Amino acid sequence: MENSLSVRNLRVSYYGIQALDDISFSTESGKLIGIIGPNGAGKSTLMKAILGLISKDAGEVSFNDMTLKQIRKNIAYVPQRAVIDWDFPITVLDTVLLGTYPSLGFFHRPKKSDKELAYNCLEKVGMQEFSKRQIGELSGGQQQRIFLARALAQKADLFFLDEPFVGIDVSSEEVIIRILKELRDDGKTVFVVHHDLSKVTDYFDDLILMNKELIKFGPVKQVLQPELMKKAYNAQFSLLDSMGVII
Template sequence: MPDRVIEVRNLSVAYHDQIVLEQISFVVNSHTLVGIIGPNGAGKSTLIKAIMGLVPTLSGEVRVFNQPVSKMRKQIAYVPQRNVLDQDFPVLVEDVVLMGRYPHLRWWQRPTAKDREIAKQCLEQVGMLDFSKRQIGELSGGQQQRVFLARALAQEADLFFLDEPFAGIDMTSEQIIINLLRKLRDQGKTLFVVHHDLSKVEEYFDQIALLNRQLVGYGNKEDVFQVDLISKAYNGKIAFVGDRGGTLVVSG
């Protein structure tokens, strides 16, 4: 795969005549863990959906591995927010993960023994193998998120999009997930993570997309995670406590 994984040019999106993303442009290379940050309503989830072609766009172009997104869907794995899960839907953990193998199957094919073994290995990577026969709705939020990541791993993709994977989960699950994301990056994968906890940004990510409908900044965390840029993105509702190792606090 080429080093240039994603190229976004002048991307704009509107809902009901309301602009939610305006003229977004950036380039991302492989071996990169990208955090997408910004205030509520900034368009963070919309951005990753627009890149994946899941929402209509007003203008702009997205290239993935120098191809249109429609030709590269097998290479793209998506972990949506947990609130899209129907807690009452009767599906086993192992079957959720097995869904990650479907892009590799013809419509008439059933999962093979190899597919089941891959799903098993992915559950083991996220520490959820012992829960494979449980109903997904019986798990805690952190456990569910680890299962959804296992499903993405089972797809054997090169590009990952995760929407708020750390929201409302326990610290054990959060540490397992971030360690796995780092491992995937080191294997050459590219990962986009919508994230809201500013205190973890410098620790977790290589590059940052700082967003508030427009792209306030994109690049290495040392260049973008700056008080002036963050204050601009959050419309001034932010304070920086202490020196460079201090804490960013969003107010109001």
């Protein structure tokens, strides 16, 4: 199974201000890949541009030599928690069931088998006992697990998660990273926007280090080099330097 992603000369701008500058890389399938960089580096923008959620100025994105349109339904996206309306009248199980919508297409209602799939995915993230709750009644970590379950229900080949570990409890983080690693072991490709540098070695195979432009893409050890990190985290590091902090 091939689940590779290739990005060539990708450029994105907001109102004339360059957000992504000439980014190129290509990943292999079966990798867990972290996207790291300082605040405002364009990490989420990169993800959204790859998924066609924002328009790009130039560049190409292809998945196993297929276009986004052809493969769209095999891609699962887990948005940042902050963009979801948690007061929406929807239960936990129905939220997971949304994952089956892309494959259902128009005019088809979820069947019993789809509901069973949703329930199984809920079990995988250990949330089955909450299936009838309204989604706002959960903790941040539980909410994130629900959205991971939804991505699982989508039976996708590529997964994109935007800051899944922000503001969640330790056990939820463990559950999520375990599942992401299982997906990788099944040959899926998983991209995670991440900003906590302390755990990147444990979590990821490859890293995309960026700050508007691509600083370095490769295996974690090759990317976590002092001079590269300094280049990416330019401002923050000089601030730390001036305060006498040694990295």
